[in-house]
Amino acid sequence: RGLFIIRVFLLFLMGETLPRVPGGVPVRTLRVKMVLLGSSGVGKSSLAVRFSKDQFRDSSPTVGCAYLTRVLYLEDITLRFEIWDTAGQEKYHSVTPLYYRGAHAALVVYDICKKETFVRAQVWLRELEKQYIPGSTVVWLIGNKEDLSQNREVSLQEGQNLAQEKGLSFTETSALSGDRVNELLLAVGKSSSHDAPVQTGRLSDNLSLSNGVPQGSDSGPTFGP
Amino acid sequence: MSQRTERRGIHVDQSDLLCKKGCGYYGNAAWQGLCSKCWREEYQRVRQKQIQDDWALAEKLQREEEAAAYASSHSAHSQSTAAQHASVGHFSKFEEKKTNEKTRKVTTVKKFFSPSSRTTSKKEIQEVKAPSPSISRHASFDTDQVSKEFVDFLKNLHKPGRETYKQCRAFLLNMSSKKVCCPPETITVSISYQNKETFLFRQDLGADELSECVQDFYQNLADRLISHFKGSSESVEQVMDQVEKYIMTRLYKSVFCPETTDDEKKDLATQDRIRALHWVTIQMLCVSMEEDIPEVSENVVKAITDIIEMDSKRVPRDKLACITRCSKHIFSAIRITKNEPASADDFLPALIYIVLKANPPRLQSNIQYITRFCNPSRLMTGEDGYYFTNLCCAVAFIEKLNAQSLNLSPEEFERFMSGQTSPQFSSSDSDWPCSESGLGTTVTNPVLVQLNHNLELLTGLCTRQEAVMEAAQSLQADLLTWSDSVQQEVHNILEKYPLEIISKVSAIDANTDNDNLPSPIKPQVFAD
């Protein structure tokens, strides 16, 4: 089964060269599957809507916002994001590993105003580590509702420390204001596309959790104020 | 009587009603003026021709292939041709009906007693081998239809199309020849066993290996197509969808719920599990759907229908489409209830509820089949993939479901599971009246409402049918008395004006028969 998943993964990351665009540069299209994990109420769905439409959820006219897409056209690559929202209720926790099969990025979200969601996030992370297939999924830790900084229960430092310890990429966002949401999306896309050449070449095991976008690097997201 | 009516009725030329072939039976406009028998013959002839054309194309491609094989290795040639030849016949038999459990057991025992000489078995196989393609293929119209569509689709692609077709045929032959090239004792089984292809096929390859074969094939073909289409992923996906349809329609019967797996056991377990959970209410699962709203319950019913329909599809992608349709209905139901877009938090519980209500047939087999044989890009990404994953989650949740997941105490859960109490009665307040509450006209359970409604419709239909019957009988009586009365009338008239034979003598015509009259009264003709 593992082999199978890797093969599937290969299939996606290879991307495909499309006919030339007017500029004359061949553009690759890349599918990026990202899964949102975290407790109920931390703002996963709000983030998903932000990712796909760059607006806060209330004005969304769609029937459902569990599966959303967003296409970003960059110079040399077209990124097609698929955003998979998950049920956050604790009773569904045990079935969530099914969601992140073949995901390029897993975003573990917590609410900076609720300590218990941060504790819960660590459970998610341990779970992810257990199911983890080296080289397949880049894991992110996201502190959401950054606009409510005055009620903060989890400090920026705590989040950064956890990320460092586990070797994850980290950022704080606000789905409400849209702060750093687009940057995050770009960074997720870049970390997925950067891995692509390695993936096409061979089955490499040098991509581990720590090989996400390293903290503070150019392509990484920005950190808090 | 009918004869009379016919003579009396509007004039239709008899010949217009007869079969155009002139066989003497009545024809029908729906059958282009032919009778049912002639129509069937005609239709079969056309279809047969189509099949033969396809077959000819396939043969031609096969010959090309064989020629290539011959060139590469002369010695292996005769063997492989024989194998390919045999497998054509074998393959078409894939579609044969699965025999039931009993037969399987019997034959498993049988195999110990059957002779195990290799030469006989080969000869036997030669004999069993080739029911003419048209006959065996005739059995499955669907398969023919799919092949035809596939060939039509590929025709437009020219060279890559031909290439693809060749690859698919080769793959299918390869899959079926796997059964032929198996150890002697397995071949022997085939003789004593009517449904041998399926049997051998399964014994030869486990489900995971089969899946691997198919997936490898998909990937190789996709790789080739990418270079053919210069990287246009959409065209590749289109072709791959058709390929999946073609291949899986053919393999379905032999790779769906194969005996080498315990899929069937799991199906039964899940089915029993869902049955045992019949008491779970929409409130326990915290589903945000108000079934009292007609539009919502309409969507719920549609969702249930769609998920049940999944089992009837053969192509993995068609099955996925059923799941997606089901999910869309659930989203609509939630959206109508909550008046805002449904999120994943609402969707998963609702899907669990729908699965519990529907108890879809062979759920585990279907999920396994899709997982093994669907184009992988459809499973782990894309909208279909998302809903499929949710379905897998729902099933996993139902398997693990316990008191905690329904917010019940363990004792309550036990009581419900054992059937000692059911939540409807234990929590019988105004919102769920017991059925024996006398003239209870306020039944709130939507199922009961539906049931009552249907019963009313049925009684309505019954009375109408009775009325129709009565009217028909009185019409019959009327007709009888009418013919009697006509007879009576005729009789009366005859009596009133009895038929008198008036002798010809009464009239004397001066111009005729003069010669016959006796001479004394012979008229004299006088000139004026």
Ligand SMILES: Nc1nc2c(ncn2[C@@H]2O[C@H](COP(=O)(O)OP(=O)(O)O)[C@@H](O)[C@H]2O)c(=O)[nH]1
């Ligand atoms: N202030 C603030 N509120 C947010 C933010 N993101 C989400 N919310 C609110 O948090 C609540 C839960 O959000 P939702 O997206 O449903 O969380 P989910 O259960 O994780 O999907 C909603 O009332 C949102 O309006 C944010 O960035 N800032």
Ligand SMILES: [Mg+2]
């Ligand atoms: Mg949500």
